[in-house]
Amino acid sequence: AGAAPALPIRVRPPPQPEAGSTPATAFDLVVDRSCLLAEKSSWASGFGTISYSRPEHDVLESTAAVGEMKKWLSHGLELSGGKDSLGFLFLYELLTGSLSLRVLPADSAFIWGCALLRMLPPAETQAEGKLMSILRVLSANPALAASMPRFEDNRKFKISTIFKGQDVLKDLLSQVRGALSTKANMLTWPDVPVLHQPPDAVRLSAQTLNAVRRLGAVDGAAAAPTVANPLDDPVPPSPAERLWLSPAALTSERLADAAARSPP
16 A cells, blocks of 8 residues: 655744844844955054053953953943943954953853954944954954954053054054955855744644644644645634644654554
8 A cells, every 4th residue: 555645734833033133143144344455555544532441350250250241241342442441452352362351260262252242232243344344353263363463552651542543553453454464365254144944834644643633733722824624625624623733742752652542
């Protein structure tokens, strides 16, 4: 005897988050190459005033680091520095390993930098710009990040504000541009993620369908659009008989047990 024909059954997959619907999922949808596209002559232009107060070492470890990060995030991180003067240069030093940040002894400052980078405002993470582009490149290329030039504040009077055009920032950014240009052909760029699209139908044999009904996996109470009767019954199914299945109920063990007790 031939195998019983499979019957198409519509299923209701669980809802999925829309790509880019939250800052966390939207971050990796942007590929910003502006740090490589800018002309050398204009590289140091276009950067405004930023602020940076390097945190003391003793607040960047263990439970003290947890308290500090809670404070930073409550105030909000910004590329320009924000309330705590922690922006581009802070994230740059974390990503390049110039600054340590550890809650647990084995923590990586680079990983913390990648995480905090995603905490910047969407208006900054979703817009193209040379500073943001630099941080994106470093977060996607950890080996390169570890070899990047270090930031050194050689100003005679060290204050948190670094004004537009000051050499301390211009010199760093010029070195960064040179390092990135040298490695341009070796850079890894993030792949835009493709979300899995679950099927909206499965094919079941009549015996398995009976087993499913025994398990109560058919959601008869939910309102659903009209579907074809899987048993080819000439009488249209009533709302209570429309077959919307709960995939979580269809474990192989439960189906096998119920199929064994179902009539052929």
